[in-house]
Every structure is written in C-alpha cells, then in structure tokens.
Amino acid sequence: MPLVFAGACSHAPGITGRADRADPVLRDGLYEGFDRMRRAIEESGAEALVVIGAEHFANFFMNNMPAFCIGMGETYTGPIEDEAWLGIKRTQIPGTPDLSRRLITNIMNEIDVAYAEEWQFDHGIMVPLHFLTPRYDMPVIPVNINCQGPPLAPLHRAWKFGKALRVACDAAPEKIAIVGAGGISHWPATPDSGKINEEWDRQFLDRFINNRRRELLSYTDEETYRDAGQGGFEIRTFIAVAGATEGATGEVLFYAPIPIFAVGCTVATMNVI
C-alpha cells in the first residue's frame, strides 16, 4: 500500500508536563489539533506509525551519534524521563520489527541509516504518541534525525531521507502513516526558554505546507540558530516529511506560540498523493 498519512507536530515536554500553566484556550486548541490528527490517522487505516523524531540524548550521545537511525525493536519503552515531570505514565509501545527491517533495507539504497533494536522513547516521541495513539495499540517505528549534537546532516539529506522513506513505505503491503515530531523556532531548556519567533515560524510553515523545496532547504544552521534557536535545528523532522510528500500541499491544523510550552505549537497535515 502507498503511504496513507503524513503530518508533523510539536513534541515539547511542557505540552504535557506543564499543561496546567498554559492559557487554557490555547492549550485546548492545541489538544484539539492533535485530536484531529489522531482521527485522520485512524481514518486512513494506518497499520503502523513512523514517528520521525529529534531525540534529546536519551539513546544517542556523542560517543556514537548516528545522523539517521531507525528502530527495529519488538517493543519500546517510554518515557525515559520522570513520569511526573513529563505528565505521561511509563508504558510499553509495540514495534513491528519485520516492517522496520524492510523499510531500513529499502532506504539503504539511498541513505546510510543506523538501526536500533532497543530504544527508550523520550518526550520527542512520547508526547506525540500520548495524543495520537493514546492506547499505545498501534505499532510504532521510531526514526531519529540528529538535531542536537553537531555536526548535523544537511537539510537536503533530511529531504532525501524523507524521499527514501516514502519509496520504502510505498513498496510495503502495510498501510503506513508518518509523523514528523519537532519544534520550529524555540530555545528549549535554556534561559531563553519561552522565546518564540512567530514570524519565522509562520514563514516556515507556509513553505512546509506548500512544499517549497528550494525555500525549505535554504536555511543555514547559522541562520537557524540566530533566528530560531538551537531548537530550530529540529526543522529536519518537518523537512523529512516534506521530502516524503514531494509535490503535495498541506494544512496547518493548529499553530500558536505557547511560551510555557517553550515552542510555537504546531499540528499540520500533508495531503498524500
């Protein structure tokens, strides 16, 4: 089956961990956006969910840092963080190692990826799953793009990874959904936490939902750091989804800066063609 769903969303830990400190109107609007995405995934008939995340030193560190890694486990656990801190109970999440192996094998025709049979999900994957598969009953394939410890893969490689993932998904008999989970502009876990460059975010999202490849790949890391903070490096997760949906357009279901969540909170879907 071809890819049946593609989208992108925020993953900030404050979305669940500091939920009671946000403007309730904005928070509930974000949650409704997540719920619309959940329903769209369910209505697509997806049998597995690929989450393209940007984890934060939960599994990968500078002793052996892959640019791209795909999970191939029977099961995963998460969150790795303190349950009370994140506001999500620790649980097991089913994997689908056979499908993972086929996707990895196919993607390797274009991109050298690492794989991992063990993976402890951090907030980068758990926050999206909390909303999108709240019963944790859909097999998940985690993907990590290193967005934390430079040197980072260039943006055009994230795009190419997304294209290779699409080819691999389309070659599988299973119905597959993909979700990119990352921030746009943000300065997470720093003294500037809560700073959000809304203008930059809205321009990026316009480029994302209109799949403007040249513009999406035009950011240098220096510009991103200056205008969108270190968290802005996570645009690689969105760009991978854009690569997987090349030529399509999409829709922003929700966007609003929510400072206590430390990110411009986003839920967006792409029309899979």
Place this chain on the structure above:
Amino acid sequence: MSLYHVQKLLYQLNRDEVIRAQFTNDMDSVLAGYDLTEEELTAIRAPDIGLLYVLGVNGQLLMHYAALKKFEWDDYLQAMRDGVAEHGPVRDGIYAMVGE
C-alpha cells in the same frame, strides 16, 4: 575543560536508574569514572546549575539533572540566568556557537 565527560555523566544519569541510585548513595564512586576538572566536580556536587550551563552543558541534559536535584522549572531557568550573571557567557558547547 572536559565538557564531553560532564555531558556523558548527565546522559548516563538521565537514562540509567542503577547509575542514578549509585550517584545518590555514593556520588564520588560514580564521579571517579569520568575525567572531570575541579571546577566541573564542584559544579556537579553543589549542584551549581548555572555554572554547568556556563561550562556548556546542553539544556536537554541539564534540565533533567536539575529535576533530579529537585529544581522546579522556573528555578531551573533562573539558575541558568544567575549562572551567566555570576560566571560570564557560555564558554563551550552548542550555545557558544555564535557567542552570547
């Protein structure tokens, strides 16, 4: 300066509850396994979250160490601001990428 080892210590603490328990019960036995300067040891032991930030520790590692040490979110952010005021700009790591 051995930022790599400071960050590796916090990485291990964040992901391994056995090491975390050992660290709580006998901190020095854990610290002995890492190549750390006196300034880094002081910052870890205190803990001086602001100094760790100034030394260049990534916030994605540091925020969990602060939580382990019972810092509330706002206190964690303030500790980093105080650290910059006391110790000066971030010296290394990703936040020194374009200076302060």
